[in-house]
Amino acid sequence: MTVNLTRIYTKLGDGGETHLGDMSRVPKTHPRIEAYGVVDELNAQLGLALAAGELPADQAQWLGHIQNDLFDVGADLSVPESGDGGRERLRVVPEQVAWLEERCDEVNATLAPLKSFVLPGGSRAAAHLHVCRTVCRRAERRALLVQDANPEVVRYLNRLSDLLFILSRAANAGGEEPLWQPGRFR
Template sequence: MTVNLTRIYTRTGDAGETHLGDMSRVPKTHPRIEAYGEIDELNSQLGVVATLSDLPERFGPWLRRIQNDLFDLGADLSVPEDTQHARKDRLRATPEQVAWLEQRCDEVNAELTPLRSFLLPGGTPAAAHLHVARTICRRAERRTLLVEGANPEVAKYLNRLSDLLFILARSANGGEEPLWQPGAGR
């Protein structure tokens, strides 16, 4: 698949509408646009995380793969499955992408001590930014669930990705995790 972007501005969205991948026009506030807009924000946050010097080195290639997958998810959401443009060869999120996330979750989680309390988002800069990404991911998942007829693998991917981001944040903290202390401020 080749993408050629010769002009960035088109003026076609100036009235508050945009094209979906099937060339239908919808308001920019349409649930489908909201969902892949949240995924785009998540992707940008992961780009920030990838620049951090305290991010464990092995996570960098994983984040780049995830960023690419997030573009796949956006492409999936941009074409409703029930249109004539939703060909069989359209880019769709797959169970294999979800399984890859589960494998990374299991791999990193096996190295961590069991949780004995809820965690406060924070710690190292990498962990703090991973927690921000996790919350954006949860929002993207909620928005995706509002998209009528969306590929269910998109929501599964986002659900598993938020789990992985939590686990990566724990790992980035290297065992020095800020724990919730119920009622500590009373």
């Protein structure tokens, strides 16, 4: 599959509408646009987490893999099921979700059991990953508002937010994990 971008600005969106992947036009506030817009934001936040350079090499490689998958998620969201015109479209598949589950299990097996809710923060890497996790949860909520969305998209985003939480815990494993202490300052 080749993507060929020859011109970045087209002026076609100046009136507040944009094309979906099937070339239908919708308002830029359409739930489908909102959903893949938040996926794009998540991808940018992952880029920031990677640019900080504090993650182990294998986990940084995973995030690069995920960034590529997020373009698949956006492509999937950009074409309604009814708008594929009989053409094979790029859709998120169960194997992509399974890959995330394998990474979750691999990292979670190295962590101490949780004793309370985790406060976002700790190391800089953990803080970046917590921001990614919250943006991912928003993307998931937006994807749920898309009529006829591929259910694998929601599963992928749900599992990805789990992995980001687990990776944030791993980023704090060498130090003190900030935990919620209910009622501590009452």
